[in-house]
Amino acid sequence: MGKIAFVFAGQGAQYAGMGKELYEASPAARAAFDRAESLRPGTLEMCFSGPAEALSVTANTQPCLFAMDYACAAAAREAGVSPDCAAGFSLGEVAAMAFAGVMDFDEAFRFVVKRAEEMQSCAEKHPGAMGAVLRLTPAQVEDICRAFPDKAFPVNYNCPGQTVVACAVEVYDELAAKVTEARGRMLRLNVSGAFHTPWMGDAAEALKAYLANKPTRVPELPLYANATAQPYGDDAAQLLSTQVCHPVRWQESVERMAEAGVDTFIEVGAGKTLSGLIRKTIPGAAIFNVEKPEDLQKLSEVRA
Numbered sequence: 106m107g108k109i110a111f112v113f114a115g116q117g118a119q120y121a122g123m124g125k126e127l128y129e130a131s132p133a134a135r136a137a138f139d140r141a142e143s144l145r146p147g148t149l150e151m152c153f154s155g156p157a158e159a160l161s162v163t164a165n166t167q168p169c170l171f172a173m174d175y176a177c178a179a180a181a182r183e184a185g186v187s188p189d190c191a192a193g194f195s196l197g198e199v200a201a202m203a204f205a206g207v208m209d210f211d212e213a214f215r216f217v218v219k220r221a222e223e224m225q226s227c228a229e230k231h232p233g234a235m236g237a238v239l240r241l242t243p244a245q246v247e248d249i250c251r252a253f254p255d256k257a258f259p260v261n262y263n264c265p266g267q268t269v270v271a272c273a274v275e276v277y278d279e280l281a282a283k284v285t286e287a288r289g290r291m292l293r294l295n296v297s298g299a300f301h302t303p304w305m306g307d308a309a310e311a312l313k314a315y316l317a318n319k320p321t322r323v324p325e326l327p328l329y330a331n332a333t334a335q336p337y338g339d340d341a342a343q344l345l346s347t348q349v350c351h352p353v354r355w356q357e358s359v360e361r362m363a364e365a366g367v368d369t370f371i372e373v374g375a376g377k378t379l380s381g382l383i384r385k386t387i388p389g390a391a392i393f394n395v396e397k398p399e400d401l402q403k404l405s406e407v408r409a
Contacts (some may be wrong), residue, residue, distance in 0.1 A: 107366045112372050112373070113204070115194030115197040116296055118378050123152055123173050124177075145218060151165055151169050173289070180395060186289070188371070192358050195353055196217070208322075212319060225297070228297055232355065235271045237291065237292045239267055239288035240290055243262055250286065254278075258301075260301035261355060264356050313343075334354040334357035372394040
């Protein structure tokens with residue numbers, strides 16, 4: 106058997122009710138959620154009850170998803186499965202770096218609250234939208250975005266045949282029409298801003314200043330960065346601050362993990378979005394997700 110990677114879910118995967126069953130079944134998950142609640146009262150109620158509209162606001166989404174991601178990873182470890190490496194998609198990278206020991210839980214949670222506030226502020230200053238472009242190559246998507254200078258950007262290189270773009274709200278429909286003309290398809294994402302674009306530059310600067318005096322450590326296991334698709338070194342503060350205004354190189358990160366010997370990917374957090382992307386990138390990989398108590402039982406196949 107090869108190596109195991111934990112991959113941490115990102116923004117857009119949230120839903121009202123996430124984590125409730127796991128909270129009731131796993132002491133490790135409960136401890137993570139309770140710690141998040143102590144740092145930000147109301148987090149549990151928002152995760153478990155919603156409403157969905159409030160949960161979709163970035164300032165709420167990110168702390169809630171951080172708690173969900175970390176709790177799911179803690180439950181998987183409690184069930185006897187530990188990763189050889191890790192990566193997280195956008196917001197998920199923050200939970201991954203906490204799990205990998207770059208920051209302790211409290212510091213990482215405070216950072217994610219700050220991250221959410223700054224990104225929400227940028228999103229309000231620069232109203233934007235995001236859409237997943239299917240059936241086109243990254244080069245085709247990049248060409249289409251060039252037709253909208255400073256208005257549209259490729260931001261997530263997800264898997265073969267899927268690249269996410271972020272754009273100004275007013276050009277979304279025109280951009281989608283261009284995608285259709287190129288024989289692609291564009292699906293709007295459930296997010297509240299144009300993330301990983303230059304419009305998040307103010308957030309990056311604020312996060313850089315915030316992290317300047319915060320202690321960070323070299324990860325305890327290889328942790329692949331969104332911005333570089335390479336493992337972290339001692340550059341955590343730089344990677345975490347600039348990540349918000351740089352594209353997510355997810356496909357390349359998954360390929361690098363596979364090249365390093367990973368053949369089992371365990372998605373921790375809400376939904377199965379990353380599982381689908383990995384399946385298209387590394388056909389034949391063993392893929393699991395941990396989100397509910399019954400998912401923990403399936404991990405016996407990993408331990409076998």
